[in-house]
Amino acid sequence: MNKQVKKYYDLNTPIFIKIGRSSASANIHRAVWGEEVSNEEEAMTYVNKVILDEIEAISTGEPLKILDLGCGVGAPIFYMAKRVRQEAKFTGVSISGVQIDYAKKFHQREHADANCEFIEADFHELPELPPQDLIFLVEAFIHSHNPEKLLQGIQNCLKPGGKLIICDDFLNPDNSINEGSKKFLKDFIQGWQVGSLWQVQKIKATAEKYGLTMTKNTDLTPYLNLWTLRDKIAHFFLYFYKLLPVKSTYWESILGGDSLQKCLINGLINYRFLVFIKNQER
Numbered sequence: 182m183n184k185q186v187k188k189y190y191d192l193n194t195p196i197f198i199k200i201g202r203s204s205a206s207a208n209i210h211r212a213v214w215g216e217e218v219s220n221e222e223e224a225m226t227y228v229n230k231v232i233l234d235e236i237e238a239i240s241t242g243e244p245l246k247i248l249d250l251g252c253g254v255g256a257p258i259f260y261m262a263k264r265v266r267q268e269a270k271f272t273g274v275s276i277s278g279v280q281i282d283y284a285k286k287f288h289q290r291e292h293a294d295a296n297c298e299f300i301e302a303d304f305h306e307l308p309e310l311p312p313q314d315l316i317f318l319v320e321a322f323i324h325s326h327n328p329e330k331l332l333q334g335i336q337n338c339l340k341p342g343g344k345l346i347i348c349d350d351f352l353n354p355d356n357s358i359n360e361g362s363k364k365f366l367k368d369f370i371q372g373w374q375v376g377s378l379w380q381v382q383k384i385k386a387t388a389e390k391y392g393l394t395m396t397k398n399t400d401l402t403p404y405l406n407l408w409t410l411r412d413k414i415a416h417f418f419l420y421f422y423k424l425l426p427v428k429s430t431y432w433e434s435i436l437g438g439d440s441l442q443k444c445l446i447n448g449l450i451n452y453r454f455l456v457f458i459k460n461q462e463r
């Protein structure tokens with residue numbers, strides 16, 4: 182169990198969903214201004230929509246089982262459960278008990294029709310679950326301190342032919358890392374509780390070992406609205422935060438986000454949408 186990540190989300194989640202980008206939709210991920218997106222709400226749910234398209238492309242004729250690893254407060258699941266045209270049962274897993282309490286409360290109060298359940302667990306030690314048709318991780322893979330174990334667990338939990346979707350930040354191999362870049366990467370890794378910052382090539386090769394073949398690799402970085410007025414204001418306040426003798430979990434996350442912006446703008450990191458298919462013979 183990664184206690185640091187758990188503490189980070191237990192402490193920050195109430196703030197994340199009250200102020201800032203996540204407050205309107207409760208999605209704890211980035212706004213993506215993809216094709217046909219015309220407002221902030223659509224940008225905040227763009228990744229959910231693309232995952233939903235991947236769910237709809239599955240045709241087993243049976244009720245689907247979908248697993249969200251690192252489910253936040255359940256917002257992506259509620260979005261998909263409301264719109265999915267096939268019968269589907271969603272399960273959300275988060276290491277943060279605070280997030281799971283929020284997700285259960287939102288389910289009961291605002292999304293009672295959604296066919297879903299929420300479990301507090303570490304995704305490296307998944308509880309017994311029925312075989313899944315699709316497993317997705319949105320901005321959660323990066324927190325893994327042992328991605329190999331995570332991928333092995335996912336492989337065990339997926340049906341043959343099932344899909345794995347990972348939307349997250351990956352190191353760009355084409356960029357040389359100078360001293361300035363090292364500082365941005367260090368602040369990002371520390372501030373955001375990053376456990377693994379991999380190149381796409383590495384996850385492709387590791388997943389392959391576990392019978393998961395990469396079939397899609399889309400760079401969503403061009404669709405991120407970077408260095409907005411909100412980001413500039415946060416950057417301004419960080420100047421004063423850095424002078425303080427005390428550290429705050431929330432402001433460390435703002436510092437991590439600020440450094441991530443620099444990494445994305447400088448091409449050190451790409452925000453990618455990856456799809457893998459589990460081989461039939463496994």
Ligand SMILES: C[S@@+](CC[C@H](N)C(=O)[O-])C[C@H]1O[C@@H](n2cnc3c(N)ncnc32)[C@H](O)[C@@H]1O
Pocket residue numbers: 183186190207208209210250251252253254256257274275276277280302303304305318319320321324325
């Ligand atoms: C940036 S948030 C994304 C939340 C959600 N996917 C969304 O898009 O709203 C990262 C999520 O990963 C979860 N997480 C990180 N490490 C985890 C672990 N080892 N086991 C389970 N969940 C984990 C956090 O609790 C949090 O829910």
